Amino acid sequence: PRHITGVAASVPGFIEAFLVExxxxxxxxxxxxxxxAQGLESAREVAQAALDRAQEQVSxxxxxxxxxxxxxxxxxxxxxxxxxxxxxxxxxxARQQTLFREGATPRLVYEKALKEYEAALKDYELIDATVxxxxxxxxxGMEEADGAKKIVADKMRLLADAQxxxxxxxxxxxxxxxxxxxxxxxxxxxxxxGDELFQIATDLYAMEVALEPKAELLKxxxxxxxxxVLVLDLQNAAMPGVVREIKDNQVIVEFDSxxxxxxxxxxxxxxxxLD
Numbered sequence: 001p002r003h004i005t006g007v008a009a010s011v012p013g014f015i016e017a018f019l020v021e022x023x024x025x026x027x028x029x030x031x032x033x034x035x036x037a038q039g040l041e042s043a044r045e046v047a048q049a050a051l052d053r054a055q056e057q058v059s060x061x062x063x064x065x066x067x068x069x070x071x072x073x074x075x076x077x078x079x080x081x082x083x084x085x086x087x088x089x090x091x092x093x094a095r096q097q098t099l100f101r102e103g104a105t106p107r108l109v110y111e112k113a114l115k116e117y118e119a120a121l122k123d124y125e126l127i128d129a130t131v132x133x134x135x136x137x138x139x140x141g142m143e144e145a146d147g148a149k150k151i152v153a154d155k156m157r158l159l160a161d162a163q164x165x166x167x168x169x170x171x172x173x174x175x176x177x178x179x180x181x182x183x184x185x186x187x188x189x190x191x192x193x194g195d196e197l198f199q200i201a202t203d204l205y206a207m208e209v210a211l212e213p214k215a216e217l218l219k220x221x222x223x224x225x226x227x228x229v230l231v232l233d234l235q236n237a238a239m240p241g242v243v244r245e246i247k248d249n250q251v252i253v254e255f256d257s258x259x260x261x262x263x264x265x266x267x268x269x270x271x272x273x274l275d
Contacts, residue, residue, distance in 0.1 A: 001264055002206040002254055005175050006195030009035045013169065015190050020198075022182050023263070026173045032198055033171040035190050044162040051155040058152055061145035068141055072134035079131050082124040086117075093117035177202040180264045201264060208244065208254040209268050220274045221251055228271045229255045231262055241270065 016036035020026055096113035099105035171190075177200040184193050209229060213221065223243050231237035241255030253270050 001178070001180060001201030001204060002208050003201065003203045004180065005177065005200045005202055007032065007171060007174060007198035007200060008193070008195040009033070009171050009190035009197055011035055011169050012189075012191040015184050015186050015188055017186060018182065020179055020182075022179050023265075024179050025177070026179055026200065027176050028173055030173045031170045032173055032179075033190075035169045035171065044159070047155065047159040047162040051152065051159050054148060054152040054155045057148040058145060061141055061148050065138055065141035065145060068134060068137045072131065072138060075127060075130045075134050079124070079127045082120070082127045086120040086124045089113070089117040089120035171197065173198075173200060175200055175202050178204055178264070204260070204263070205257045206254070207257045207262065207264075208252055209241070209270055211251040211253060211270055212249050213251060215249075217272075217274070218246070218249065218251065221246060221272065225272065227253050227255075229253065230269045230271065231259075231266055232268060233266045234259065234261055237262065 013035040016034040018033050020030070020032050026032065093113045093116070096105055096110040100107065100110035179198060180201045181196075181199040183196050184190060190197055221243060223245055225243040227241040227243060229239050229241045237259055239255045239258055241253045244252045244254045246252075
């Protein structure tokens with residue numbers, strides 16, 4: 001094929017598995033191989049576990065806030081009732097105090113009203129303290145939940161990085177095409193193969209043949225020279241071609257294939273009309 005896309009591993013490591021063979025059609029994004037980048041899977045598992053713990057902390061903090069809100073709601077209702085009772089006791093005590101000064105009520109009645117007021121005040125102060133504590137608890141719980149959510153966001157980024165690294169350990173086809181060749185062995189280094197790990201042809205109709213003619217024939221050839229390409233594996237497969245380039249002792253003849261059955265690696269005869 002004249003149009004070849006080389007595919008390299010994006011992370012260093014050893015080849016863990018080949019998932020396609022030369023001669024197969026592949027589609028863009030298809031996994032071609034896996035690179036066993038040491039520690040990537042364990043790193044992803046650690047990141048996932050850390051995220052799970054952080055999310056559990058958020059859930060616990062939010063549950064604590066919810067419970068604190070319910071307790072505060074009850075405490076505020078109790079405080080309202082206690083405030084009303086305190087107001088009544090305060091008015092009754094003030095009235096009895098006025099009457100007592102004027103000698104219009106017995107001391108026992110006055111002292112009873114005063115004690116009821118003092119008891120109502122003490123009850124209200126206790127409930128009011130509970131309300132303040134509840135509000136502080138909610139504020140603290142909300143701050144704890146916000147802090148836990150920030151930790152979750154950080155852990156999610158770490159997990160995304162770990163998953164991205166693990167995904168990068170998979171070699172994906174960048175194009176739709178036909179696997180022409182593959183290098184390397186399972187257990188061998190993928191990094192040293194570069195973009196020759198896979199060679200993918202993207203157009204099986206634009207083909208070429210490499211020739212090494214004898215020196216006396218090479219001298220009589222030139223770029224642009226017409227040729228006839230015959231594919232030996234197929235009957236009646238003869239197509240016109242042209243010399244694209246001559247480099248060292250090699251002549252490259254390009255031609256447009258008219259038969260889907262013509263595949264890379266087939267042998268061909270190339271014929272020239274030489275002057």
